Amino acid sequence: MNRKTVAALAASISMSAFAAQAAEVELRLSHWVPATHPIQSLGIEPWAESIKQASNGRINITIFPAQQLGAAPDHYDMARDGIVDISYTNPGYQAGRFPIYSIAEIPFQATNAKEGAKALHEWYDPIAETEMSDVMFCLINPHDPGTIHSKTPINVPADVRGKNIRPAHATMARFVSQLGGASVQVPAPEAREAIAKGTADAMTFPWNSIYIFGIDSEVKYHLDMPFYLSAQMLLFNKDTYNGLAPEDKAVIDDHCTPEWSQKFSTGWADNEYSGRQKMIDSGEHTLYEPTAEEVQLWRDAAQPLLDSWKADVTKVGADPEKIYADFIAALERNNSRY
Incomplete structure (x- = not known):
């Protein structure tokens, strides 16, 4: 090994030591x-x-x-x-x-x-x-868009009435209340306990997190549509x-x-998204795909949330119409508008 090679190796070792x-x-x-x-x-x-x-x-x-x-x-x-x-x-x-x-x-x-x-x-x-x-x-x-996972079927908005549901966030909690359900508001790490103990009958979650948090043995019915973020x-x-x-x-x-x-x-x-196929392949879960008319029922039921959002934004002195237009434009620009 010549001197140049030795010097280069020494420099390399020195730089590696410095980086470490x-x-x-x-x-x-x-x-x-x-x-x-x-x-x-x-x-x-x-x-x-x-x-x-x-x-x-x-x-x-x-x-x-x-x-x-x-x-x-x-x-x-x-x-x-x-x-x-x-x-x-x-x-x-x-x-x-x-x-x-x-x-x-x-x-x-x-x-x-x-x-x-x-x-x-x-x-x-x-x-x-x-x-x-x-x-x-x-x-x-x-x-990835989440949906409703439940102990008994929830297929249309009317099925929420009388149910205790763990919502993903404050907006979903408001939605549950509007539909006649009761919110059990706990963060994701505490969701399994709420379902397992019977405090909640259903929950809003993305698909594979049902497995990640060990809830797949507790909820067997799933509304099969992209619903919320x-x-x-x-x-x-x-x-x-x-x-x-x-x-x-x-x-x-x-x-x-x-x-x-x-x-x-x-x-x-x-x-x-992979969790959805995992449920199908398991044979232990029931996925219900709403009809077009039932999807429209859900969309109509969610409209008051948008109206409430506009009122809340107005209260803080902002312009909800402009903000919403900008929001929709960004989604359309990125091919992600519902």
Whole structure:
């Protein structure tokens, strides 16, 4: 081995050793689903690794799953207050707090989570500066359209009357109430217990999460139609973001884009949709596909939610007609309008 080769090898070893040293910026990211959930393996982990690579190892993100650092409904405030640097937040867990964003939760708006994520990001990014001004908005992560899963058949809106239902978020809770049901409002990690103990008769969930959270033995009837989204977010503590060096801010900015919202959401969307076929193949579940007339019954039943949303947005001094038009335009632009 000649001197040049030895010198090159030594330089390579030196650079590798340097890269292995502790990162200059250590960030803590908290979420509330199990560490085995595809949100972590197919969304959060690849995103965090991409940031590490793009920053040449300067930024390291440590992930705390399963409500280790705080309860699911508290994650917005955890980011705001600096309890964590980055939080995975479901705005719908806090009724009425984010009235503009709640349009994303109304049934029959978006058909899918992939292009839908990009559309939601494009639409909400300028709005977040006011509605979520005490955090730094980064990404939107909806799940594949969810539906109703129940112990006994729920095929049309009238079947909800008298049932106790775990809703995905505040908007779905309002919908359940409008249909004569009662809401059992618990976050996703507590949904199985509510069903198993008989506190709830049914729930709104995406398909494969029924398996992920071990609820497949509790609910055997499923409304087979894309129904609603629950659109989570990644949010930064403002002081954390503002304290980054310019080159590190640039890396974060490059990972907080509409394109990254779509990329972040794709793996989970595919995983969730796979649960539907798994139920069919098992032979243990009954999927009911509504007729066109029954779908229209559901759509008509959901219309008051849109009317209520417009009233709520008006109360905070915003223009619901313009906001809704922009929302629909973003969905159409990204081929995700229902």
